[in-house]
Amino acid sequence: MKDSTVKHQIGFIGTGVMGRSMVKNLLNAGYSVSVYNRTKASAEELFALGAVWVDTVAELAQQSDVIITMVGYPKDVEEVYLNKEGLIPHAKPGSVLIDMTTSSPILAKKIAEQGKARRIDTLDAPVSGGDVGAKNGTLVIMVGGEEKVFHSVKPVLEAMGKNIILQGPAGAGQYTKMSNQVTIAAGMVGVCEAIAYAQKAGLDPTRVLESIAGGAAGSWSLSNLGPRMIAGNFEPGFYVKHFIKDMKIALESAQEMGLLTPGLELAKSLYERLAAEGEENSGTHALYKLYIK
Incomplete structure (x- = not known):
């Protein structure tokens, strides 16, 4: 059943094997979700469920309260976040960026520092549980970042996982x-x-x-x-x-x-x-x- 009290506008980047199921669970939990991926075809099945396609990372950043990324490699994370057309330059002050990619702890700290300079909150929140956990919404989510930010978006994380623990400051999740x-x-x-x-x-x-x-x-x-x-x-x-x-x-x-x-x-x-x-x-x-x- 969808929760009509949910107010966050979610942006999601990376609708691969894991990401597709994670978006489905967010939609089922009542969130409005906009998606971006390098290839639109990989997100096609999500549109029938209510997800909305956006053409660029910058556009997604500008219209979202919470942005989740689930991409492939640290180089992809760096491009999505720190490129001049990426999330950090274009996200709204006060928005929360959650990288759920398994990536570099050092990069997670760098993103947190640059986000803070623009009044953007960040969490590194990689997951475990594979495709089964993603489909069932039972992912283990390991989080690094500030406690107040963690609690502000915990309901979003709970739509995708069950064992969700704040491990420490930026980088601790990774x-x-x-x-x-x-x-x-x-x-x-x-x-x-x-x-x-x-x-x-x-x-x-x-x-x-x-x-x-x-x-x-x-x-x-x-x-x-x-x-x-x-x-x-x-x-x-x-x-x-x-x-x-x-x-x-x-x-x-x-x-x-x-x-x-x-x-x-x-x-x-x-x-x-x-x-x-x-x-x-x-x-x-x-x-x-x-x-x-």
């Missing part, structure tokens, strides 16, 4: 997401090796999952992506190429902090090998293909 990606990177290697091991031992991997998913080995990746591996379904909930980008950011941050991350380095090398074999647009669980040749 640092938290890097912790998430470090965990997933090493964990995915383990999931792939476990299923391949079960098959090599002559076991039914589906039955093995039934035994181990509910025990100490249990994880989201094991329960949700393990069955996809077994079924040979490698459609992306999250792209290999984007995961490699995340791991590069995490490694750079770890090196800056002097932190040893051998598990992350191994996972990154395996994913780069997978991408080199033509799988960069597959889902991250396609790592399993390296084990079953």
Whole structure:
């Protein structure tokens, strides 16, 4: 049911695999949503649901109270926010810009500083939960920014996610997401090796999952992506190429902090090998293909 008391005019940039579902959930929650994407075709299905297309980032910025971005890479974030035709130069004073892309913590801090200079509030709020979480509105949302700004837009975030936590000042959301990606990177290697091991031992991997998913080995990746591996379904909930980008950011941050991350380095090398074999647009669980040749 739509909430007629909602007043925010939402602008949304980036209607890809995740973004489309996030916009649908915002519309279902009663928000008016304008969208911009590099290719209009990727947003077509949203127009029938009530979303409105705008032709430029600047136009979207000028007419929105809250602007959400869900793009691909840090370079895309920088272009959308800091380009002369981007959000920071054109957003209204008092508006809130929420970057939900997994991006650089340093860039998040830079955007916050430039936004503050123009009386624009910003949050870095990357997510976890993949395409399933985006569709179901159950994304984990990790937020960096000022507490008062966080609370002012929390209802907007609640339309897209369930576990929504303010982690600290600008950049804290991105640092938290890097912790998430470090965990997933090493964990995915383990999931792939476990299923391949079960098959090599002559076991039914589906039955093995039934035994181990509910025990100490249990994880989201094991329960949700393990069955996809077994079924040979490698459609992306999250792209290999984007995961490699995340791991590069995490490694750079770890090196800056002097932190040893051998598990992350191994996972990154395996994913780069997978991408080199033509799988960069597959889902991250396609790592399993390296084990079953």
